[in-house]
Amino acid sequence: MNITETLGLKLLHRIDPETAHGLALGALRLGVVPLPGPVSSARLATNLAGLDLPNPVGLAAGFDKNAVALPALMRAGFGFLEVGAATPRPQEGNPRPRLWRLPEDRGVINRFGFNNEGMHPITARLAKRPAGIPVGLNLGANKDSADRAADFATVLSQAGPQIDFATVNVSSPNTEKLRDLQGKAALAALLSGVLDARAGLAKPIPVFLKIAPDLSPAELEDVAEVALSTGIDGIIATNTTLSREGLKSANSGQQGGLSGAPLFEKSTRVLAQLSRLTAGKLPLVGVGGISSAADAYEKIRAGACAVQIYSAMVYQGLSLAAEIARGLDQLLAQDGFATLSEAVGTGRGRWL
Numbered sequence: 001m002n003i004t005e006t007l008g009l010k011l012l013h014r015i016d017p018e019t020a021h022g023l024a025l026g027a028l029r030l031g032v033v034p035l036p037g038p039v040s041s042a043r044l045a046t047n048l049a050g051l052d053l054p055n056p057v058g059l060a061a062g063f064d065k066n067a068v069a070l071p072a073l074m075r076a077g078f079g080f081l082e083v084g085a086a087t088p089r090p091q092e093g094n095p096r097p098r099l100w101r102l103p104e105d106r107g108v109i110n111r112f113g114f115n116n117e118g119m120h121p122i123t124a125r126l127a128k129r130p131a132g133i134p135v136g137l138n139l140g141a142n143k144d145s146a147d148r149a150a151d152f153a154t155v156l157s158q159a160g161p162q163i164d165f166a167t168v169n170v171s172s173p174n175t176e177k178l179r180d181l182q183g184k185a186a187l188a189a190l191l192s193g194v195l196d197a198r199a200g201l202a203k204p205i206p207v208f209l210k211i212a213p214d215l216s217p218a219e220l221e222d223v224a225e226v227a228l229s230t231g232i233d234g235i236i237a238t239n240t241t242l243s244r245e246g247l248k249s250a251n252s253g254q255q256g257g258l259s260g261a262p263l264f265e266k267s268t269r270v271l272a273q274l275s276r277l278t279a280g281k282l283p284l285v286g287v288g289g290i291s292s293a294a295d296a297y298e299k300i301r302a303g304a305c306a307v308q309i310y311s312a313m314v315y316q317g318l319s320l321a322a323e324i325a326r327g328l329d330q331l332l333a334q335d336g337f338a339t340l341s342e343a344v345g346t347g348r349g350r351w352l
Contacts (some may be wrong), residue, residue: 004034005317017099017108017314025064028072028318035075036322038133041329046340048080048306049206049233049283051134051164055079055325056340057296060287060308061138061167061210062110066117067125074132077322081133082308083122085140085169088154090118094174101314102249102260106291108311110240111174111256114140119158126162136165138210139194143175149190153197160201168194168232171212171239173257179212184222191230206233213238213267213288220270224277234283236308237274238267241288260311264289268302272351275303280345291316293327300328300340301347 001009008027012020027033040054047053058080064073067083074081093115100109116122122137129135139155141148156166168191170181181190191209198204209232211223227235240257247262267288274284283306286299291312299307313320328340337343 001317001319002034005319009315009317013101016097017101018096021099025069028069031072033072033318035072036077036319037075039077039322039325043332043337043339044079044325044329046305048285049165049208051080051206053079053306054133055328056300056306057321057325057328058082058285058306058308059321060310061085061169063310063313065115067122067129070125070129070135074130074135076318077325079133079306079325080136082136082138082167083126084116084138085114085172086116086119086122086137086155086159087114087140087142088119088145088151089142091116091142098256100251100254102247102252103315104249105247105252105260105262106312106315107247107249107258107260107262108314109251109254109256109258111254113143113174114172116140119155123159123162126159134164136167137163138167138169140169140172141175141178148178149181149186149193152190153193156194156197157200160198160205161203163205165206165208167208167210167236169210169239171210173212173240173242182211182215182219182223184226187223188226188230191226191232195230195232208232208234208236208285210236210239211270213241213263213270214243215270217273220273221277224274227282228278234285235274235278236285236287237271238263238288241266259288260314261289261291264295268299269351271299271304272302272348275345275348276352290324291320293324293331296324296328297331297343298347300343301345302351303345303348305341305344
């Protein structure tokens with residue numbers, strides 16, 4: 001992180017977090033943020049469910065909900081991007097304030113509630129993005145929908161031709177009863193509908209499932225079973241947590257999902273358990289608490305084929321993606337791995 005980025009973050013941290021987030025997106029759109037361009041090497045280049053990635057460090061959903069800053073983000077050193085979540089109809093989300101920094105814990109709490117402009121303007125922006133790294137869309141459901149499961153298929157049918165992958169998000173804690181869709185029967189039915197929608201696309205794309213970190217061992221077994229039986233292409237582990245264990249910051253009692261450094265251990269244990277349960281039959285994406293190359297490497301060795309970051313950028317800036325990718329390349333080389341895929345799952349045992 002250079003001096004300009006350091007000063008910029010200090011200024012942003014003096015104002016309301018959601019306003020600061022909007023300003024950061026605005027700066028990206030205006031082109032005033034220095035960007036490193038592509039970061040890759042023979043060691044970092046990898047394939048995720050048929051997607052060729054220059055490096056395995058992706059941007060998690062939620063940073064660019066409405067796909068407004070894609071040209072800049074595609075030059076920010078990431079290997080892939082995920083935007084959204086998008087719902088069929090525009091949605092205001094929960095009342096503000098709904099985003100809190102937890103500086104003493106290096107964490108973030110949000111209760112946005114799937115605020116977005118709806119699938120039509122988001123799809124239009126996705127269609128205009130420049131060529132480059134893979135870009136996917138996080139699929140969501142409207143809070144007042146009579147059939148939330150159908151909403152996911154609706155968004156995929158609309159946006160599918162303009163994206164490289166889609167993620168079924170049933171793990172946000174900020175839409176009432178959404179996580180109920182992670183139950184075995186409900187999840188199987190939902191994914192069946194989404195995959196039927198994918199079958200209707202001229203070009204089929206990978207479909208991932210994003211799960212919560214708060215599932216019990218039995219619930220994780222059900223998720224793995226459904227994922228393997230339905231034929232989805234991978235699992236993203238994990239979304240935010242409802243746990244508040246060990247937090248010190250003043251706003252730690254706010255309702256919503258907790259992300260950032262406090263999530264690292266919990267999410268990595270879930271990732272390792274899924275790696276064991278799926279036995280390498282499904283690619284996994286590790287998310288939660290990654291703030292360094294060492295963290296990303298730990299996710300890879302716990303079973304992830306790729307990783308995603310978001311909350312750590314609140315404290316370390318947008319340059320973090322390139323820093324992690326370059327550092328990961330060095331760590332793989334130090335341990336004698338010629339490719340990233342060779343390292344996947346090699347340290348899973350210590351997280352089980």
